[in-house]
Amino acid sequence: MTIADKFFQLIVEHSSKTAVIHDEKIYTYDELNEKVIFYREILLNKDISKGQIVFIISDYSFESIALFLALSINRNIVVPITTENLTEIEDRLSEAKPDWIFNLRDGDILNIKDNVSIERHNLITRIQNENASGLILFSSGSTGKPKAMVHNLDVLYNTFLQKKPRILNFLVFLMFDHIGGLNTLFNCLACGSTITIPENRRPDHICYLIDKYKINILPSSPTFLNLMLIGKSFEKYDLSSLKMITYGTETMPESLLLKLKEQLPNVKFIQTFGTSETGIAKTTSKSSESTLMKIEDPDQEYKIVEGELWLRSKTQILGYINHSNDSFTSDGWFKTGDLVEEFDGGYLRIIGRSKEVINVGGEKVLPTEIESIILELQEIEDCKAKGLTNAITGQMVVVDIVVKQGYDLQSIKSIVRNHCKLKLDPYKVPAKINIVDALAFSDRFKKIRL
């Protein structure tokens, strides 16, 4: 019996509990089990054998969860794809070269015969030889070509085998092709909790679902939470079922966290931390009002090297199939690129990404520090700080600000500048302030910074 089998056995035991809510329909664990059996029969009929690479092109859905489970029991290497951008799909197909494609959007099952006989990357053969199931995730590719990361899926499942049953309703916010989204999914399935899948990720729709289905846990990102705050979505619905909001994927500005806590005083705010390369670490926040957190995970080690967080975990990727392993040291440490500060009692604060540091005449400035200060102003809806080259100081701080409706645009630059001068060292005060209509964010609700 493989670990994927054991994981599935655990799921089946939740029988009549609610597994998935999607598109106003409610599915029990028994129904999920039946759907997995249905897909396993298809795999058998189509002669889809273990070790083959299979794409699932789909959004998060009851069907895609069942197919994902069926493929892992069948010891396939699963590649979940949620993008609707055809070029991105093509790119991913050419990098991971699947034997099969399940396109749940149009119901097609395709056998890519040209790929069946090709020689596989040694990371793929390693999984095949170990008789394990595999997972390929792609980095978001904000800089350059997306990296194809190979996980041993059995190793990921293994960390969920000892979970105790817990009936809670989770809203899955992160996507199916994201380590954070999969972590939430596996955790819910192992505990017998409910996964509610939103139709879209508009703040009002999310709040509607929280109200209607009495959601308890909302995993999210700071950018998304700010959108909810701006749209006053919190005030339109009854969110009393909400026990906890987790946030991750980007740095949380402290001023935003305080505003959120004020708006939702009974909700616990917990920071999550993880990378696609090392998996999600177990973390605890010092308090709901604090961005200080601790990594307390028996499967993860960390250390801080010149301000950068390094992680080494049991759940880390075997490697990349289209990229060098230079973000890993020879002894297996992953350089996260996240800058952290250390505090008493083992607490850490994530302060930004190393590549986003702005260098003003040799002084280092972190965009999120500036953003957190500017967000304190009631006139400001959102903002983003970045570096811009100049020949005098090397770089200077520039901020894009989105001003709330009803405030005077004439005086706003002076208000922002004066507030920054009061709160920040002179070299951190933005030299240039641009008023913009909106800030760009990715489909994972992360501010686009570069």
Place this chain on the structure above:
Amino acid sequence: MNKINREKISELVFNCIKKYQEEYEQIIDIAEGEQTRLFGGNGQLDSLGLVSLVVSIEEEIETELGIAIVLADEKAMSRRTSPFSRIGNLIDYIDELVSS
């Protein structure tokens, strides 16, 4: 197209200096007029102050004259006479940039 004269640019630069003084609560003594030293030597601005002033002049030129220019680039820094040394040199340099 109207030719942008040096006088207009001079007015604009002095206005930005005035605004800078208000914004940053720093007095720049402009008694020497265009001979006033800005940056380097006995200049009255430090590098951060110069960056702020330069950005505000760039923005003002764009709004008032509809011309986007970059003042603080390598070209400016590699000049034998720095455009940022005195107010007059800065006006000359801007005049040169907007005319070309």
